[in-house]
Amino acid sequence: MPDRPETPLLDRIQSPADMKALSLRELRQLADEVRAETISAVSETGGHLGAGLGVVELTVALHAVFDTPRDKLIWDVGHQAYPHKILTGRRDRIRTLRQKNGLSGFTKRAESPYDPFGAAHSSTSISAALGFACARDLGGAPEHGIGDTxxxxxxxxxxxxxxxxxxxxxxxxxKRMFVILNDNEMSIAPPVGALSNYLTRLYETEPFQELKAAAKGAVSLLPPPFQEGARRAKEVLKSMTVGGTLFEELGFSYIGPLDGHDIDQLMGVLGTVHERATGPVLIHVITKKGKGYPHAERANDRGHATAKFDVVTGKQQKAKPNAPSYTSVFGKTLTQLAEKDSRICAVTAAMPDGTGVNYLADRFPSRVFDVGIAEQHGVTFSAALAAGGMRPFCAIYSTFLQRGYDQVVHDVAIQRLPVRFMIDRAGLVGADGATHAGSFDLAYLGNLPGFTIMAPADEAELVHMVATAAAIDDGPSAVRYPRGEGVGTEMPEAPQVLEIGKGRIMQQGSRIALLSLGTRLSETMLAAERLAGRGITPTVADARFAKPLDEALILSLAADHEALITIEEGAIGGFGSHVAQFLAEHGAFDAGLRFRSMVLPDTFIDHASPKDMYATAGLNAEQIEAKALSALGIADLGAKRATDRA
Incomplete structure (x- = not known):
């Protein structure tokens, strides 16, 4: 076990109530110990490191000033909440972060009363804080006793x-509520856009070390003798075209910028506004992502997400990949195609590296658009690029594309614009859990008229599907693929355009057909081997396309086999539902076909390794084998026990 840091003061803290009597000197020491504990814990588990290190002092000050959990402290996204978890009674489990049956990497209501609102997607916190404030003022339920938000x-x-x-x-x-703007010039990638530039000007231009923060805004919060001087100071700042004007026009009293690593300043300002505020207040805090851990501070992403690492050297314990990642395969293939087609461009929502469009950005920077954390805008922007004659690839994780669904329907699908959606992190994703799982895209895109939807079985197929998407000019398309590395298949010399809506037979057999969509094909082939050991040789097919269906293939499988099973990495309502609808319309069930559909279960699956999550979902080889035997009416207690254990 790695050496644990010495934390004599933190050892005394069982809940935020224990912090109330601490002196400023002790709070500074506590912050140092929380930072050391956070680094130590994440070195053992991996996870989001830099964001939490950047808010250690802010976390300590907030819990020292506010009365949590009665006061509702809501962390946007939640990946910066590890120090918060340490201080709110979960330190004894902090080394289970993101592990099966361990602490979530994000805030989670079911985990602690100190997490009043779960979050793992961004930009929800202000809406939630306002909702709590209104519930408080309307009386709410007594058991929810709400103070400040x-x-x-x-x-x-x-x-x-x-x-x-x-x-x-x-x-x-x-409503009386507080918004802390944690300004660290970073999200995952460096932030982009006019707002980021505005915030940068605030603290680069203003002499905020010389002026008391409370004098630059929220004048009514100050004692009367000081208010006139504060007003004059505020007007001077406004005349310099900086200050909190933007936020004040939205109805907030603005205070800042503050040094987010200065406990003394934070305690003074937070204590003042907590005592005097009557309406909404925005407190602008400047922090440094990765603060206090040099290896994180020097990283391009400030140590946003790490594998397990050595605390002294910072070296991460990443397994050597056996195959290229799906993300890199997409990025490199797109760049290869863009070399020959000047109309190809890419749009991403604050995830250039995470989606692989950084490869295209390195080669053709003017043809890559990072729109920031603004998926709705990104989808409509892509639609207009397509309408303007470009060939846009809109690269957004499955779980984040949900945020732009109205735009997918209204601005892309109805207008039949050829936007190419590259949907990374499809299926179950492991340690990030249910909030980041790509469970629903097959269902929410599959019901839209005119969409072409593809899912590669391996990284080589992804190369061909990127080329196929580039060639589709008469409507929208999508390619969904999982997180992580491929299966190690031989890569093609050049991308090939696939015939739209045509699958392929991988293995010819009899009695039962297994029709896979996506990367469960490798588990399906393993299940076929297991069945062959029992004297049953199934037909195995790769659908390739969820839409349009390969109708000829499906009808032939139905006609030539006793049973047909579809396998997919998506929720009910996706590929299998469309196959079932098609077969029903063509009378296949009347002819006695036994049909089964293997999908993600109707529940949210908690974080664990992808293998464990797929076992829970019932989509590994053993469970596919058991489903096949059941469909054929063959009892198999051994397979049943394996399914029950999973």
Whole structure:
């Protein structure tokens, strides 16, 4: 076991109530110990490191000033909440972060009363804080006894329209609430856009070390003798075209910028506004992502997400990949195609590296658009690029594309615009859990007229599907693929355009057919081997396309076999549902076909390794074998026990 840091003061803290009597000197020491504990814990588990290190002092000050959990402290996204978890009674489990049956890597209501609102997607915190404030003022349920509400939101998350929708509403309602703008010039990638530039000007231009933060905004919060001087100071700052004007126009009293690593300043300002505020207040705090751990501070992403690592050297314990990642295969293939087609461009929502469009950005920077954490805008922007004659690839994780669904329907599908959606992180994703699982895209895209939807069985197929998407000019298309590395198959010399809506037979057999969509094909082939050991040789087919269906293939499988099973990495309502509808319309069930559909179960699956998650979902080889035997009416207690154990 690695050496644990010495934390004599932190050892005495069982809950935030234990912090109330600490002196400023002790709070500074506590912050140092929390930072050391966070680094030590994440070195053993992996996870989101830099964001938490950047808010250690802020976390300590918030819990020292506010009365949590009665006061609702809401962390936007939640990946910066590890120090918060350490201070709120979960330190004894902090080394189970993101492990099966362990602590979530994000805030989670079921985990602790100190997590009043779960979050793993960005820009929801201000809306949630306003909702709690209104519930408080309306009386709510007595057992929910709500005091103040505090949202902590990063500058990257402020680029999303939802944050400003909430601020606009909060400024109108004038409810007492607090928004902490954690400005660290980073989200995952460096932030982009005019808002980021505005925030940068605030603390680069203002002499905020010389002026008391409370004098630059929230004048009414100060004692009367000081208010006139504060007003004059505020007007001077406004005449310099900086200050909190933008936020004040939205109805918030603005305070800042503050040094987010200065406990003394944080305690003074937070204590003042907590005592005196009557309406919405925005406190602008400057922090440094990765603060206090040099290896994180030097990293390009400030140590945003790490594998297990050595605390002294910072070296991460990453397994050597056996095959290229699906993300890199997409990025490199797209760049290869763009060399020959100047109309190809890419759009991403604050995830250039995570989606692989960084490869294209390195080669053709003017043809890559990072729109910030603004998926709705990104989808409509892509639609207009397509309408303007470009060939846009809109690269967004499955779970994040959900945020732009109305735009997918209204701006892309109805207008039949050839936007190519590259859907990374499809299926179950492991340690990030249910909030990041790509469970629903097959269902929510499959019901839209005119969509072409592809799912590669391996990395070589992905190469061909990127080329196929580039060639589709008469409507929208999507390619969904999982997180992580491929299966190690031989890569093609050049991308080939596939015939739209045509699958392929991988193995010819009899009695039962297994029709796989996506990367469960490897598990399906293993299941076929297991069945062959029992004297049953199934036909195995790779659908390739969820839409349009390969109708000829499906009808032949139905006609030539006693049973047909579809396998997919998506929720009910996806590929299997479309196959069942098609077969029903063509009378296949009347002819006695036994049909089964293997999908993700109707539940949210908690974080674990992908293998464990797919076992829980019932989509590994043993369970596919058991489903096949059941469909054929063959009892198999051994397979049943394996399924029960999973």
């Amino acid at each position: 505090v949202a902590v939101i990063g500058d990257g998350s402020m680029s999303a329209g939802m944050a400003f929708e909430a601020m606009n509403n909060a400024g109108h309602l004038k």
